[in-house]
Amino acid sequence: MEQDKDETDEEFDEILDKEFNEILDKEFNNKFETNIDELQKRKIDNKRRKKIDQSKKRAVIESVFDERTIFQLNRILTHGPLERIEGIISAGKEANVYLAYDRSGEEVAVKIYKIDSNTSKWMRNYIIGDPRFKKIPSNISKTIFLWASKEFKNLKRAFKVGLSVPKPIYIKNNILIMEYIGFESIPAPILKDIKSPKNINDLLDELLDFIKTLFQKAKLVHGDLSEFNILYHNQKPVVIDISQAVSIQHPKAEAYLVRDIKNMLNYFKKLGVKTPDPKKFYYEVINLDN
Secondary structure (H helix, E strand, C coil): CHHHHHHHHHHHHHHHHHHHHHHHHHHHCCCECCCCCHHHHHHHHHHHHHHCCHHHHHHHHHHHCCHHHHHHHHHHHHHCCEEEEEEEEEECCCEEEEEEEECCCCEEEEEEECCCHHHHHHHHHHHCCCCCCCCCCCCHHHHHHHHHHHHHHHHHHHHHCCCCCCCEEEEECCEEEEECCEECCEECCEHHHCCCCCCHHHHHHHHHHHHHHHHHCCCEECCCCCHHHEEEECCEEEECCCCCCEECCCCCHHHHHHHHHHHHHHHHHHCCCCCCCHHHHHHHHHCCCC
16 A cells, blocks of 8 residues: 555656646746756755645645746746746745846846745734835735735845845845855855854854844844854855844834844854853844944
8 A cells, every 4th residue: 555655646746747847838938947956856855745745735836836926937037137947946935946047147046935825924923013014915915925025125125234135136026036145056055054164253243243233224123033044155144034024113023133132142052152141232232322
């Protein structure tokens, strides 16, 4: 019976992969290349298979590449800044990120947010109360579009004050194009996967300075800062996944700030680094007179 189950799963995978490739070939006129990095693809697929059953795999794919998303990608590939999309970099609950190339042949990252009702409910916690957003849509798609726009605006704010984040390039509905962080086709790893970061004390200082500058100059709180949302590139941190960042006027901004500080200090403590007093650093951050 176990062998029959494995064979059924393999047949399902083959059918699903075939259908998916046919959709891409038809909609993108062969512009969406399917020769992606097989090693990276297998790594992500193996992780997903442990977390979701086969019946959900189709839903995961369709939640990203729904009809409207395919239409917008086709327009971007035909008339917009993209030349081609090469392959997947990461897959998450909120969005998938892809390696792509612009019209100049430069690597860029394309983040496609999933049109998902459960995800949109979670997002509302970070939108409601933010003075930048007066009207909160009830429509699922419009909520996702607002969320994507929110990350684009947050990146612009952070990048403008000189913080180490990917440079935002383009936004349309649930599709965000931004600077690619990596070496050619090899994306930068997340900090969590680096066992022994170099210049560890300097790294701590840079990330604490990021928290402080983001609050005092960009007027934002990341809200989900951890070693999972930091890329390690050229031995330097690059902070990503800033979509949930809120204005410092958000009613939960200070609670999110405390969480960010604790996450960072706990990470470095585990590495044996002497860290500052969290309470003292918190008041240093919120003191806007500095």
